[in-house]
Amino acid sequence: MTKYSRGIPRIGGKKALLPVLLPILEYTAKQKKLNLFIDGCTGGMKVVANIDVTLFSEGLIANDLEPGIANLAKVFGDSTQVKRLYVKIENLLKDIDSNKVNALDFFNEANKFIKKDAKKRKDNLPTSPDKFLSAFLTFFITYSHTYSNANCFYQHALKKNLFDYKAHEKCLSYVDTFRKITVRNESFLDLIDEYGCREDILFYIDPPYVLEAMTSGEQYLFGLEDKLQQEMVDKLTSQNFKARVFISGWENKIYKKLERGGFNKYYVANTHVATANSSGKIGRKEAEMLWSNVMVPTRLLPDASELRAALAKNEEDIRNQNEVDLASYEDEILRANTAKARAGERLAKAEARIATKFANQSVASSELLKETLIAMNSKAVLEKEVGIAIKQEVGAAILDIVKYNQAIAKLELEKEKKLKISNSDANLMKLRQENRLKGKK
């Protein structure tokens, strides 16, 4: 298994399938003398990074429409970039450990960036010029999401994978392999158009599962609309398509057209459905199929009847487990209902207490209201009385002032008269005195 360790963990990744898949692909390459291998939806890069590169004179192409994956694959091919990635991850982990950075917030922001960039790629708009950042965030998300959903942060995964696991050392050991891989960031449909006419090419296409077969549409950043799956089937069954191709997937109606168009269908494994086993209980398994326009010798294929039997047993186990689950759910529902009834009683009592308190309170408050009204009323009366009193006093004072003014004026007049009289008396006396003096002379 260590032989096939290169690549990153990815939902829908084909690591478990590699022991069957790689011998089939390598056999085909040797038999048909193929020159170029194209991994059309490379995702976790498991297939392209573990296939024998020496078989293909023109090398390997790893393609994915998600820019983060393509950028990460490029980083993996350059030891300086891998070291830079490692330093950045290590610094981030230190910041998370010292609570400088909140891991969940960082995860959500990273996911937002990756999704926005992916959407731009899908809409044929320019993606982020910061390729290294895109690779770094993709790497971080890859090692910190739940097993089944790239959108859900899983603290345990982060601890296990990045803190303890020393993923960077593994990545450094990939450099030699990735250096030889040409990375593309296109839709695999465009690569089919570009290379499909060449007989010496081997395509491996592992598209997101057809929607009908998926348990959750939210698993990939890029799900694949049925219309694109149909487009793929049409291209692969057209006269112009000459290359050798293997397509991974689960049974579905759309791929039936491949079979009608002469493709073989091989049963290669029973794989876990990503969303089913996170609870630690028996997870659903699904038959993983390969469709190909190449004949594969039976010796390279696992025993289909054994696989079918194992799948049937898995279904039986799940049914049994479901029955056990159902019984325990019923118990839990019963317990919850009893607890709910008890809570209901408590609620009714509390409501009654509140109602009594409220009634008392409202009597008290209505009395208070009454007193307030009376007080307001008497205040108004008082204000009126005070007003009247003030008005009367002011009136009387004004009248008094007028009266005094008149008296003052009269007195002033008399004073003036008196002054005139006394002035004329003084003049008379002065005159008499002067005459007396003249007479003496």
Ligand SMILES: C[S@@+](CC[C@H](N)C(=O)[O-])C[C@H]1O[C@@H](n2cnc3c(N)ncnc32)[C@H](O)[C@@H]1O
């Ligand atoms: C099932 S995963 C591939 C897993 C991969 N074989 C591995 O072993 O890790 C599907 C991949 O297809 C990519 N994808 C979706 N639509 C695509 C498209 N139109 N062209 C190329 N890649 C696409 C997704 O981004 C995702 O990484």
